[in-house]
Amino acid sequence: MATQTQTQPQRRSKALLWTGVGVGVVGVGALIAVALADLGKADQIASVTGAVLAAVGIGLTLWGQFGRGAAAPQAAPPAxxxxxxxxxxxxxxxxxxxxATGSGTSPAPAPASAPAPAPGPSTTPAPGPxxxxxxxxxxxxxxxxxxxxxxx
Structure with missing residues (x-):
């Protein structure tokens, strides 16, 4: 049997996911219980709860996009x-x-009859630096x- 190891961020992500699922299940259960007792009260609670969760969702989305949640892209090291x-x-x-180097230079245009080949991997690698x-x-x-x- 193979053993899988998870990194700290993966474990934290799974814990947050299951916490959210648990909160959702408890919330739905509570709304059903209140709805059975008083449908008008359940409607009011659901409206307020939905608005609060929407605001929290927007905040978490913005934090994940612009806050510390996203790692800054790093430039590739030179070859x-x-x-x-x-x-x-x-x-x-x-x-x-x-x-094109020099002032006012531009690469020569490709002939109209044949499209320029796309740069791709070299057919023969450089023998040295x-x-x-x-x-x-x-x-x-x-x-x-x-x-x-x-x-x-």
């Missing part, structure tokens, strides 16, 4: 062995679709589609 030094230098560990050193130098560990390095 090891990929360096670019110099003004306008570009280096990539994989393929590059198009690159990828380094672009010097002004407007470009290096890639994979394929390069289009490069423009001069002033237009």
């Amino acid at each position: 090891p062995g990929v360096t670019a030094s110099g003004a306008g230098a570009v280096a990539a560990g994989g393929s590059i679709g198009s690159v 990828v380094t672009a050193s010097g002004d407007r130098s470009v290096a890639a560990g994979g394929d390069i589609g289009s490069v423009s390095t001069g002033d237009a």
